[in-house]
Amino acid sequence: MNTEILLNVTPTETRMGLVENGVLQEVNIERSNRRGIVGNIYIGKVVRVLPGMQAAFVEVGLERAAFIHAADVQTPLKDSEAARRQPDAINSLLHEGQSIVVQVTKDPIGTKGARLTMHLSIPSRYLVFMPYTQHVGISQRIEVESERDRLRELVQTCMEVEGLNDECGFILRTAAEGAGEDEILLDTRYLQRVWNKVKERMKTVLAPGLIYEELPLHLRTFRDFIRPEIDKVLIDSRENFQKAQEFSESFVPEVTDKLEYYPGERPIFDLYGVEDEIQKALERKVQLKSGGYLIIDQTEAMTTVDVNTGGFVGHRNLEETIFKTNLEAATVIGRQLRLRNLGGIIILDFIDMEDTEHQRQVLRMLEKVLEKDHAKTKISQVSELGLVEMTRKRTRESLGQMLCEPCPHCDGRGEIKTAETVCYEIFRELLRDARAYDAKAYLVLASQSVIDLLLDEESQSLADLENFIDKSIKLQVDPMYSQEQYDLILQ
Incomplete structure (x- = not known):
């Protein structure tokens, strides 16, 4: 199977496409003015505790307050898994005005704020570092038991070499399968450096504030999506190609040879038919x-x-x-x-x-x-x-939520009232107004399709209504009105 990763990088937007045998399988989009925040670590301030929901709202500097459940509150005196299954009451864990260090696990979606956890984790190429969890876990996708045992022993050896205490743990990612001691040790040291910087910022940053920011998409791709079966990684930006080279040489050296700069005049997503596939994915x-x-x-x-x-x-x-x-x-x-x-x-x-x-x-x-x-x-x-x-x-x-918004005509329903339905609504509104107000005449403002129907198939009904209320009814098209919109003006 031929598998390629395409990176289309512009100052306003970065797009990643995963293509297998010429067919787009996955697409990821990150916009510079609206970057995803999953993985970011903040120092936040508790603004509201909700005992009835076993949750709290935390201000971390975003547009909306974020949300944390009691199961995601760090309780160092208890076994973390048992604490998550049966968490204490939220008001015994958090109080309003309290400053806490949290990590985003889910981006804000729609009207919902970001989802937070106090169980921090920092990923690298092969490992996920968990500073408050005494556990060494292994990805379920690594199925061979002998390989799982080898990796577990390898991590424990690296922890002893680095003098890591019993208050931290690691999870071995799927990419760690087949990795050697040197590679695991390098990842362990990298994660320790990152964690030391995070701890330093915890002491200096005031709530609400950002402590650690996740990598941008074009670099995160190398950490999260690169697998042995990837044949090629194409980047259409020379500047970001050089940054990606430096990053891969430091953290993913086995990928450096697969990295290529695409200088072609034809856009890279057009060349592989990705643009068409994205359009189809919105239907x-x-x-x-x-x-x-x-x-x-x-x-x-x-x-x-x-x-x-x-x-x-x-x-x-x-x-x-x-x-x-x-x-x-x-x-x-x-x-x-x-x-x-x-x-x-x-x-x-x-x-x-x-x-x-x-x-x-x-x-x-x-x-x-x-x-x-x-x-x-x-x-x-x-x-x-x-x-x-x-x-x-x-x-x-x-993808639809990121690239689209609700239709202003149907308000996201996917349907609009028929012109006939709107005509009958206008008739009812005219009757109500005729009983309530003493006007000489009425002017109906509506869309072209509704006015056309009133002048054609519904002309007799309109004439009968004029006779019934004994008032003149004039019609006028407003090109700015949608089919559902209309106004009655008393004259």
Whole structure:
């Protein structure tokens, strides 16, 4: 499999695309005026404690106060896992006006503020450093038990060499598989240097204030997305290419040879067809090669994916047609979730399958596709209603939320009232006004489509209304009005 990472860097925006065999699998966008803050460490001030919600609001210098749950409050005198399962009452842990050191685990999304934790963690290439947790963990994606034991011993050896006390811990990331002692030791030392700087700033920065800022996207890509199977990393900015070279030589030396500067006149995202894929990822409908299609709807509560056979009629029988459509849909759904960065609760409405073996194979295909997903996912079995429920960890806005805003005409509903509906609303409003006010005449301001309908199909109804209220009704088009907007002016 040919896997490439494309980095399109401009002064206002950085975009990363992960392309496998010429097909875009993942896209990440960071804008300079609205950078994501996941991973940032702040010193914040508790502004409100909510015992009824076991949570508190913390001011960290953002537009909206951030949110911390009792389970995410650091309790050094207790075992952290037990404390998270059964946290103490929030008002015994925090009080208003208190200064605390917190880390952002989820960006502000919509009307919700950022999600915080006091269980700090600082990632590097192979390790995640946890200053307050006495634990050495290993990524679940490293499955070979002998390799897990080797890495655990390696980290413990490095901790002894560096003289690290028992009040800190590490998690070995998936990228650590096969790493040697020198590489782990270098990461351990790097994380210690970062943590020492964080501790120094804790003493000097006043609340609310920023203590540690996460790396920008073009450098974070090297730490989080580079894997052995990556064949090439292309950057279209010479200045950032040089910065990336320096960073990779220091922290990811095995990638330096794969790093290339792209000087071409044609934009790099156009060359690989990424721009077209981003546009398609903003649409509700996703076509399947077989002729079927998906309908993806994202709401505040959850995301729903509906699978339809469309124009696919199959070759053998109905059950086989449904199975093949669902199998292809499972593959495409896995890619679309990554590409659109859809998180939270996701309901998959596959076409009903009678054969339990077909159900099992479709679920297995979905699980296989999601194995490549860096976000944590959990999938349920097929329910009695034929639905598959799943969750995908959400840490930042989806692609649609980042690039789009609610339609000003329909206010995000996805529908607007028909011209006929608006006409009848105008008739009712005219009747109310005729009873309430003594006007000589009325002027109706509305959109072109509504006025056209009033002058054509509804002209007789309008004439009957004029006779009924014994008042003249004039019509005028306002090109600035949407189809739902209208005004009645008394003359």
